[in-house]
Amino acid sequence: MTRVGPAAISAVLVGATLWPLARDPAKGDSFPLSTYPMFASGRPQKIAISYAIAETATGARRELTPAHLGTAEVMQAFVIVDGAIARGPAGTRALCQEVAVRVAGDADLAEVARVRIVTGMHDTVAYLVDGAPGTLTERARCQVRR
Amino acid sequence: MTRRLVGWWFAEAPAERLAALRILVGTYGLVWVVARMVEIDRVARLPERQFAPVGPIALLGGPLPRAAVLAIAAATALLMAAFVAGIAYRAVAPVAAAALVWTLSYRNSWGIAFHTENLLVLHVAALACAPAADAWAIRPIWRGARAGYGWPIKLMVALTAATYLLAGIAKLRIAGLAWLDGDLLRNQIAYDNVRKAVLGDRIAPLATTFLAHGPLLVAFSVATLAIELGAPLALAGGRLARLWALAAWGFHLGVVLLMNIWFPYPLFGIAFVPVLAPETWVARLREWRRARRR
Numbered sequence: 001m002t003r004v005g006p007a008a009i010s011a012v013l014v015g016a017t018l019w020p021l022a023r024d025p026a027k028g029d030s031f032p033l034s035t036y037p038m039f040a041s042g043r044p045q046k047i048a049i050s051y052a053i054a055e056t057a058t059g060a061r062r063e064l065t066p067a068h069l070g071t072a073e074v075m076q077a078f079v080i081v082d083g084a085i086a087r088g089p090a091g092t093r094a095l096c097q098e099v100a101v102r103v104a105g106d107a108d109l110a111e112v113a114r115v116r117i118v119t120g121m122h123d124t125v126a127y128l129v130d131g132a133p134g135t136l137t138e139r140a141r142c143q144v145r146r
Numbered sequence: 147m148t149r150r151l152v153g154w155w156f157a158e159a160p161a162e163r164l165a166a167l168r169i170l171v172g173t174y175g176l177v178w179v180v181a182r183m184v185e186i187d188r189v190a191r192l193p194e195r196q197f198a199p200v201g202p203i204a205l206l207g208g209p210l211p212r213a214a215v216l217a218i219a220a221a222t223a224l225l226m227a228a229f230v231a232g233i234a235y236r237a238v239a240p241v242a243a244a245a246l247v248w249t250l251s252y253r254n255s256w257g258i259a260f261h262t263e264n265l266l267v268l269h270v271a272a273l274a275c276a277p278a279a280d281a282w283a284i285r286p287i288w289r290g291a292r293a294g295y296g297w298p299i300k301l302m303v304a305l306t307a308a309t310y311l312l313a314g315i316a317k318l319r320i321a322g323l324a325w326l327d328g329d330l331l332r333n334q335i336a337y338d339n340v341r342k343a344v345l346g347d348r349i350a351p352l353a354t355t356f357l358a359h360g361p362l363l364v365a366f367s368v369a370t371l372a373i374e375l376g377a378p379l380a381l382a383g384g385r386l387a388r389l390w391a392l393a394a395w396g397f398h399l400g401v402v403l404l405m406n407i408w409f410p411y412p413l414f415g416i417a418f419v420p421v422l423a424p425e426t427w428v429a430r431l432r433e434w435r436r437a438r439r440r
Contacts, residue, residue, distance in 0.1 A: 002292035003156055009275045010155070010301045017268060017308040025316035031200040031249060036313035040235040051344045063346030070192060072185045079257035084414040120344065124336035125189050128291040128349065129358050130274045146177055 048140065049116045050081045050119045053100050058115040064115075069095075083116065085139060092117050096140040104146050116141045151240065159296035164427035165232070165274075165282035167299065170252050170424060171232035171269050174416045175246055179223045182253065183216075190215040197220050201251035215252060220247040229270075237410020243274035268305045269420075272298055286343075302420040305378040310394065314374030326371060328364035329365070332357060338405045350406035362373055366400060373397050380421055391418035 016033055025035035052069060054062045066077035084095035100115045122134035190212040197209045210218075225242035228234070252264045276298030277291035291352045297379055317325045324330060339349040357361050373393050398412045411417045 003152065003297075006276075006293040007152075007155075008296045009272075010297060010304070012276075012306060013268065013272055013301060014304050016278045016307055018312070020312060021315065025319050025437060031251050031259045031261050032264050033201070034259065034261060034264050034309075034312070035174075035316050035317045036261060036264075036309060037320060038261050038313070039331070039334045040313075040317040040325065040332050042321055042324070043337050045333050045336065046338060049341060051335075052340075053344075065346050071188050071257075072340055074345055075258050075260070076189075076256060077345060078341060080192075080196065083257060087195070122340055124333065127340050128343070128354050130337055139169050 006012050013087045014038070033082055045125055046121065046123045048119050049078075050076070050117065052081060052096070053116050053145075054103055054109060054112040055114050055116065056111045062109055062112050064099070064109075068099050069103075069105070070098070072117050084117070084118070089140065092140040093142065097143040100142045104144050109144075112144050114141060114143050153307050155300055156294055157296045158294050158433070159299050160425055161206050161277070161281040161291070162293045162428075163210075163423060164276060164295040164298055165280070166279045166428070167269075167281060167302065167420060168232065168278035168423035169230055170416055170419055171273060172226055172242075173268055174411065174414065175228060175266055176223060178224035178263070178410075179193075179219060179246070179249060183219060183223075186219045186249070186253055187212070187216060189253055192256055196256050198257045199251075199255045201254070203246055203251045204253045209213040213417070216389035218245065219249050222246055229274075230279060232279030233285075235279030235283060239278070239341050243271045246270050251408050257374070258437070262411065265306060265309050267416055268309070269417075272301045272305060276301075297419050303380050303383075304419055306420065307380045310374045310377035314371055314377070317371060326364065326367045328360055328367050331363045331367045331370075332360055335363070335404050338407065342377075342406060347352055348406060350402065352403040353405070355406055366404070369393075370397060383421070391421050395417065 017052055019029060020030070020033050020035040024042060027033050033131050050072055052064050054068075054095050056062065062129045066074050067073055069077040069080050069143075071080065081095065084091045097117050098119050103109050103112050104116055116138055117140040118136045118138055120134050120136050123132055126132035127134060190209070192209075194209050199206060209215075222242070222245040225238060225245050228238045229242040230401065247267050250267060254260055254263070277295065278298065280291060280295070335350075337355055339353045341348050356366070373390070375398055376390060376393070379390045395412060395418060397417065398409050401407050402413070
């Protein structure tokens with residue numbers, strides 16, 4: 001009888017951890033009980049990726065960080081951009097302006113004149129191996145006001 | 147058969163081993179929560195439209211005020227400190243585990259569920275239900291656990307194995323054996339590194355080398371699936387379990403080198419400590435210090 005409690009606790013915790021097997025692994029992810037779908041899905045080599053870029057008045061590009069999008073996490077930053085684009089032009093402009101405000105407060109980006117939200121069509125392997133930049137489609141553009 | 151299974155699950159282990167796991171896992175949880183405080187603050191400022199609750203956070207109708215989020219996170223850190231020290235453990239540990247689940251679930255409730263904290267939460271939950279403060283605790287209560295100290299350790303190994311097994315099964319269910327041909331992994335690595343590159347983050351040091359030499363990725367794909375589906379071997383204990391843990395650690399190192407994605411809980415080795423005998427490290431340290439004094 002002394003082992004009944006520990007056996008029940010063990011069964012519940014292991015059972016709960018394995019419970020996501022009953023869900024579609026691609027759609028049923030959650031926390032803390034996960035289907036662990038990371039890296040499992042196929043992705044095309046050529047893919048559209050939306051992100052924010054910063055430019056000087058002469059068009060030279062400066063690097064932004066996830067912090068300019070309001071997070072420390074790269075993946076969270078892309079969720080923020082994708083969410084803004086999904087809300088339409090007004091949502092994309094609103095995000096652009098939020099980023100511009102953060103850029104304006106960043107002394108390291110003092111020469112940045114504008115922020116653009118873009119969707120890049122990149123051949124991901126060629127981008128990394130050969131430096132092929134891909135093409136950009138502008139979604140929103142806003143000035144950095146200081 | 148049942149008797150053998152019960153005997154194996156409840157095989158004895160020293161109270162100090164379970165206590166060492168409490169201290170190591172709990173300290174990691176404490177440091178993690180403190181280190182993530184800035185990010186927790188950042189997500190607490192995100193607009194409500196990005197709120198996508200997971201786990202227990204689904205009970206909420208909307209995001210909490212920022213002050214409440216930070217207060218709960220700070221309370222979680224304090225509770226984890228008490229968890230590590232073993233203070234009033236039977237009362238404090240379950241509350242600390244619940245607070246950790248809440249705080250980390252909240253952090254994961256903004257459109258993306260990270261997978262770096264799941265096993266930590268599961269291990270803390272297992273320890274919270276166990277007599278893990280019968281040794282090496284402030285005012286330890288020597289009750290002499292009637293079911294022994296081995297079963298929680300076995301449970302932690304089982305939870306570790308289950309999470310890796312699930313990851314392997316997810317790959318087979320989503321992509322099938324095509325996951326092994328290397329192309330899928332190549333595109334994943336390329337996609338992930340390009341996302342880092344366009345946002346000014348560092349790409350992984352071996353990404354371009356492996357992307358330029360595709361066949362290397364077939365070997366990595368096969369090894370990944372073998373390690374994930376082979377995770378139940380850790381339950382065998384002994385050398386086999388330690389070999390699996392070493393392979394799994396190597397896999398995470400590979401993920402860093404190819405994708406610059408860090409899973410700190412396994413990379414620091416904490417996820418695999420249940421297959422080791424951490425209490426012996428203290429004894430060895432004491433012996434070494436004694437030898438130095440002579």
